[in-house]
Amino acid sequence: MTENLHNDPHAALEAVQASAGDPLQTRANTIVKAADHATPLELNRITIRYGGDKGGAEPVTVVEDFSLTLHAGEMHCVAGRSGSGKTSILTVGAGLTLPTAGRVLWEGQSLETMGDDEIADRRRALIGYVDQGGALIDGMSALENVLLPAVPDGEVEQRTEMAKDLLDLVGLGRRMRHRPAQLSGGERQRVAIARALILGTRVLVVDEPTASLDRASANKIIGILKDTSTDGIAVLVASHDHELVRLSDTLTELN
Numbered sequence: 001m002t003e004n005l006h007n008d009p010h011a012a013l014e015a016v017q018a019s020a021g022d023p024l025q026t027r028a029n030t031i032v033k034a035a036d037h038a039t040p041l042e043l044n045r046i047t048i049r050y051g052g053d054k055g056g057a058e059p060v061t062v063v064e065d066f067s068l069t070l071h072a073g074e075m076h077c078v079a080g081r082s083g084s085g086k087t088s089i090l091t092v093g094a095g096l097t098l099p100t101a102g103r104v105l106w107e108g109q110s111l112e113t114m115g116d117d118e119i120a121d122r123r124r125a126l127i128g129y130v131d132q133g134g135a136l137i138d139g140m141s142a143l144e145n146v147l148l149p150a151v152p153d154g155e156v157e158q159r160t161e162m163a164k165d166l167l168d169l170v171g172l173g174r175r176m177r178h179r180p181a182q183l184s185g186g187e188r189q190r191v192a193i194a195r196a197l198i199l200g201t202r203v204l205v206v207d208e209p210t211a212s213l214d215r216a217s218a219n220k221i222i223g224i225l226k227d228t229s230t231d232g233i234a235v236l237v238a239s240h241d242h243e244l245v246r247l248s249d250t251l252t253e254l255n
């Protein structure tokens with residue numbers, strides 16, 4: 001289970017499925033240190049500052065001189081009080097915004113060296129992002145939502161079996177035709193995670209996945225994230241959930 005699966009989404013999926021039996025069990029000795037892959041995500045001395053434009057709001061420095069190296073097979077949790085900068089770090093790591101200073105590297109390549117189109121292309125290939133609440137499209141079924149990222153490349157048909165497998169994996173194999181309004185908050189979050197994995201993601205970035213969920217639903221999500229990381233995907237998650245903090249391999253606590 002520790003072989004490199006990052007370039008083969010089907011193999012990665014099978015491995016994740018095979019390990020789905022006991023999602024909350026921590027399995028030792030299975031962390032992949034990706035010896036023959038560049039580090040999937042690295043934040044090098046980043047600073048994130050908002051505002052300060054002419055006539056705009058006063059500048060606020062949210063994150064200063066922050067570094068993080070995220071290996072394949074690791075789950076890193078960014079914890080901290082509300083407003084401490086967790087989402088800011090995630091969006092910068094996912095290349096959705098650029099830091100004010102410092103460097104973001106994906107598989108060893110700095111985003112500074114890429115144009116906007118290249119960042120967008122590389123993000124699609126590399127990173128799955130689940131924002132707070134895991135927004136889904138209301139008018140679409142769970143299956144259609146999972147397949148949405150495959151639409152631009154015309155890969156819906158060839159990804160359909162994988163989408164079904166991913167929904168199985170997150171425990172929603174019998175809810176594929178249900179629309180978001182017919183699903184609970186935790187179930188919607190699980191659909192959003194499946195959607196973030198559909199393109200063969202190597203870095204899964206998830207913002208507050210267990211907020212406002214009951215303990216049992218939260219534990220299901222945590223188990224899915226843990227298994228995803230154990231099988232070779234780098235997982236970056238923002239959360240103050242004590243169980244998620246406990247099961248993470250590494251932790252940043254922001255003040």
Ligand SMILES: Nc1ncnc2c1ncn2[C@@H]1O[C@H](COP(=O)(O)OP(=O)(O)OP(=O)(O)O)[C@@H](O)[C@H]1O
Binds near residue numbers: 080082085088
């Ligand atoms: N675009 C922006 N412009 C100005 N300030 C911003 C912007 N985005 C975030 N902030 C501020 O930066 C700080 C950190 O926000 P961020 O969303 O990263 O925190 P967080 O730790 O994720 O919070 P929460 O747990 O409440 O989601 C907050 O004070 C917020 O108001």
